[in-house]
Amino acid sequence: MAKTLTIAALQLPTLGMQATKLDFYLRNAHSRGARVVLFGEYILNHFFKELETIPLKMVKKQSEKHVELLKKYAIKYNMVFIAPLVIIKNNNYIKMIVKITKKSIVYYEQQMLIPYAHWNEKKFFANSISKLKKPLTFQVDGFRILVMAGFELHFNPFWDVVHQKKIDLVLLPTASTFESHNRWREIIKTKAFLHGCYILRANRLGEYTQDEVHWKFYGDSMLVEPKGEVYMMLEDRESMLIETINKATIKEHRQSWLFDRELTLRDGL
16 A cells, blocks of 8 residues: 655744644644644744844744744644744844654754845845755655755755655745746746655745835645646635645656656766
């Protein structure tokens, strides 16, 4: 019998300190057998441009409260949570992704941050700039999973790890806006096809206005199959995606196209 894994993506605006909404969704996810739950970017914390107006201590308290809360849910429901998180270190903001299970809490420091004039996370956050390290990988019920921050999607070294470790599922938390729907859909579909893996994307909701520029975070959270087709997609409303992925689907695609085999025979470049 082929292995399966039920996964979920939460499509929400920033939760703030509110726990009621989170409890509702996680109870629902548990009742439907979800083992892994992915949060979009800036759900546990406010959008980085809003953080400038919030006291540092409040941001720290917010992050700590959410980690504590998710740890309790991980123990209660035996789930794995993957969530972007802002932590405070030496009075600086660090953009992280946290993996929370009933047994451990692991932090991954995002390595590639958006550096553009209108959206300069690289300048705002104090993340280190150094030689690339391996992204966060782990296993759940026999499925090999890799976590990739949204902007990291665009850089091949992260996808090299997907190939090397024969990753079954890529978790992609994002905060995409500015009518970029089609570009993100096509990149994700192409990467899923080329690497023979599922990709689960969780994109946040919400709005932000600065200097008459309106940022609308549009959702479009989705699960894409190894064959490069969208299996399920949420629209632009608060919601949760829950689907079951199958090892047999991954195996069938890789045996049909043989991308990994041909590359391995030649030992890459």
